[in-house]
Amino acid sequence: MKIVFHVDMDAFFVSVEEIFDPSLKGKAVVVGGQRNERGVVSAASYEARKFGVHSALPLRTAAALCPHAIFLDGHPERYREYSHKVHRVLMEFSPLVEMASVDEAYLDLTGTERLFGPPLRAAHLLHERMKQATGLNCSVGIATSRMVAKVSSDQAKPNGILWVQPGLEAAFLAPLDVRRIPGVGKVTEERLHQLGIRKVGDLAALEEGFLRRKLGEWGLALAGKARGWDAGAWFDKPMGGEDEPKSISHEHTFGEDTADQTALESTLARLAEKVARRVREQSVHARTVHLKLRYEDFTTLTRSHTLSRATQLDHELIGESRELFRKAWRKGAKVRLIGMGVSGFEATEGQMGLLDAEAHERARKALLVVDRLRDKYGESTVKLAGGLGGDHAERVHENPVGLPGKRVKKT
DNA sequence: TCTGGGGTCCTAGGACCC
DNA sequence: TCTGGGGTCCTAGGACCC
Numbered sequence: 001m002k003i004v005f006h007v008d009m010d011a012f013f014v015s016v017e018e019i020f021d022p023s024l025k026g027k028a029v030v031v032g033g034q035r036n037e038r039g040v041v042s043a044a045s046y047e048a049r050k051f052g053v054h055s056a057l058p059l060r061t062a063a064a065l066c067p068h069a070i071f072l073d074g075h076p077e078r079y080r081e082y083s084h085k086v087h088r089v090l091m092e093f094s095p096l097v098e099m100a101s102v103d104e105a106y107l108d109l110t111g112t113e114r115l116f117g118p119p120l121r122a123a124h125l126l127h128e129r130m131k132q133a134t135g136l137n138c139s140v141g142i143a144t145s146r147m148v149a150k151v152s153s154d155q156a157k158p159n160g161i162l163w164v165q166p167g168l169e170a171a172f173l174a175p176l177d178v179r180r181i182p183g184v185g186k187v188t189e190e191r192l193h194q195l196g197i198r199k200v201g202d203l204a205a206l207e208e209g210f211l212r213r214k215l216g217e218w219g220l221a222l223a224g225k226a227r228g229w230d231a232g233a234w235f236d237k238p239m240g241g242e243d244e245p246k247s248i249s250h251e252h253t254f255g256e257d258t259a260d261q262t263a264l265e266s267t268l269a270r271l272a273e274k275v276a277r278r279v280r281e282q283s284v285h286a287r288t289v290h291l292k293l294r295y296e297d298f299t300t301l302t303r304s305h306t307l308s309r310a311t312q313l314d315h316e317l318i319g320e321s322r323e324l325f326r327k328a329w330r331k332g333a334k335v336r337l338i339g340m341g342v343s344g345f346e347a348t349e350g351q352m353g354l355l356d357a358e359a360h361e362r363a364r365k366a367l368l369v370v371d372r373l374r375d376k377y378g379e380s381t382v383k384l385a386g387g388l389g390g391d392h393a394e395r396v397h398e399n400p401v402g403l404p405g406k407r408v409k410k411t
Numbered sequence: 412t413c414t415g416g417g418g419t420c421c422t423a424g425g426a427c428c429c
Numbered sequence: 430t431c432t433g434g435g436g437t438c439c440t441a442g443g444a445c446c447c
Contacts, residue, residue, distance in 0.1 A: 032415075039415050055447080061412040101447050185445050218421080251416060288439085298414070304440060
């Protein structure tokens with residue numbers, strides 16, 4: 001019988017911040033930005049949650065609900081560091097660990113009885129070891145499948161352990177709201193409510209034909225989940241597989257909406273540089289370029305273009321995204337968010353003429369040097385002049401007011 | 412009280428090919 | 430000339446997750 005653990009860190013970002021500043025303990029803390037900023041809550045302490053603050057809530061709403069809360073900017077480096085610590089602890093219990101995000105993981109503990117005893121005992125050992133090694137609380141769900149283990153850790157929160165024994169999956173799920181099923185969000189929940197389905201048990205009792213008619217193939221998968229069946233490749237996939245990303249993107253929401261073409265295009269160029277750099281770090285080449293625009297009324301559009309040849313060069317991604325932008329943007333319309341990304345990764349850039357290939361190679365090598373310099377001295381110290389193989393000489397951009405992430409280095 | 416940023420997966424129509 | 434059917438790629442949009 002398969003034994004799957006789902007380990008979920010409690011209020012992860014807040015808990016990490018408390019390690020760096022213990023005076024935060026027991027207080028209402030909101031991580032994600034300042035109280036008057038555009039943005040949403042990344043994590044809220046349990047104290048703040050008492051006032052209705054939760055993740056994804058707009059920061060300004062959180063400030064209205066809980067005026068005495070302490071608002072903190074996030075520290076992604078800290079969370080990555082602690083995520084690695086968590087990973088190391090989990091590896092002590094099984095080599096089959098799959099981090100599902102910075103703060104949660106699946107473990108396959110099948111056949112570890114001899115080492116750690118029965119599942120509950122293993123979970124307690126893990127829980128204690130986690131606290132001792134990282135200073136963080138976690139919750140553990142134990143089941144025979146990932147899906148049920150995940151629902152179970154959710155029910156165990158905070159700081160708890162819950163084992164759904166083999167054969168009791170459907171009984172465990174039945175009384176829960178349909179929203180508890182991973183993959184059922186606001187929209188699907190609403191559709192299910194309209195069909196009179198509120199509990200997972202209601203879902204499990206329905207005829208398959210009915211679900212297929214009302215919700216399509218997705219409805220069938222849902223009914224399976226409701227019965228505790230964890231179907232599909234995801235279930236069978238062995239844990240621990242580190243797969244490469246399928247897309248890389250960056251986006252930016254302006255502090256104030258803007259229709260200033262220079263500001264928009266220079267922001268886009270900065271995003272494209274960050275994306276290009278990460279593409280090079282992955283040692284891949286990207287074929288499809290995506291643009292995303294959000295206007296002041298929140299209408300959002302995306303445009304994409306597939307290149308005849310994959311690339312990892314700044315100026316090509318800057319040029320492509322700018323072209324997409326100029327075609328898509330209603331001139332004069334105020335923009336709230338601009339973003340770009342790439343997908344369709346290939347190992348090499350593909351065929352090109354000899355002369356092109358030489359220029360291309362020069363540009364690639366120059367960029368690798370630039371990447372290293374930027375590592376050492378910071379983003380803004382290195383600016384590319386023209387001549388690196390493109391029309392980007394005019395690309396040297398100022399930092400528009402209100403943009404984060406470009407600190408100017410004093411020399 | 413206005414709604415982040417990084418992703419994944421799915422759907423659906425049209426193009427194109429066999 | 431009442432005109433299939435499937436597979437794959439491309440593009441746009443959307444649900445969902447942390």
